[in-house]
Amino acid sequence: GIQVEQSPPDLILQEGANSTLRCNFSDSVNNLQWFHQNPWGQLINLFYIPSGTKQNGRLSATTVATERYSLLYISSSQTTDSGVYFCAVGRDAGGTSYGKLTFGQGTILTVHP
C-alpha cells in the first residue's frame, strides 16, 4: 500500500510565528486531504488538494503531485491552531479502491501564547 510520512513529528511555536508541515507519499495519488485534530479530539477537514494550491484564511496548502509531496502552511499561528495535523492520501486502482484513505502519523503542533 501507499506509505505516508509527515514531518516534523513535533513542532512548538510562539503565537504569531509561521510554520510549514510536510507530507511525503510513496506513490501517485488522486486524493489528498489535510485534517486537524484539536486537543479535545475533534477531527476537522482542512483541504482536499491532490494537486495545486489552495488557501483558506491563514492556512494554505500546496501539493506537487509529480514529486509526491504536499505542504501545509500556517501563518500567524494562534493558540487555537494547536493539535495534530494529518494528511491522508488515496488512489484509484479500480473498483471501489478510491474510497480507501491512508493517513500519515501526524504532526503535533503546540502554539504558546
Added chain:
Amino acid sequence: EAQVTQNPRYLITVTGKKLTVTCSQNMNHEYMSWYRQDPGLGLRQIYYSMNVEVTDKGDVPEGYKVSRKEKRNFPLILESPSPNQTSLYFCASSLSYIPYNEQFFGPGTRLTVL
C-alpha cells in the same frame, strides 16, 4: 444540526464479548468510513462504504465487520473483541461516493478491551 453521531462514546468490555458501535449521519451522505486511532500510528482505515450495500476493506479490517443496510447508518461490529482492539474509533461521512468532498467526523468512541 448536521452531524455524525457515534454510540457509545466510551466502552469497557471483556475479551470475546460481541459488541457493536453505532454510527449515524443525518446529511444524506453516500460515503461512510471507520478509522481507529492509536498513539504513534495515526489514523488507520478499517472499512469504508461507497453507498448502501457497498463496503470494502481499509488497511486494518481484521477482527471487524460492518454493514450498510441503510444510507444513514454504518455500524462497526466486533464479533470477538481482543485487547489489541483497544483504541479510539472514529466514524466519518462525506457527501459523494467519491470521498473527495469534506469528510465529517463523529466525536469518537474510546474502547477498552480487558
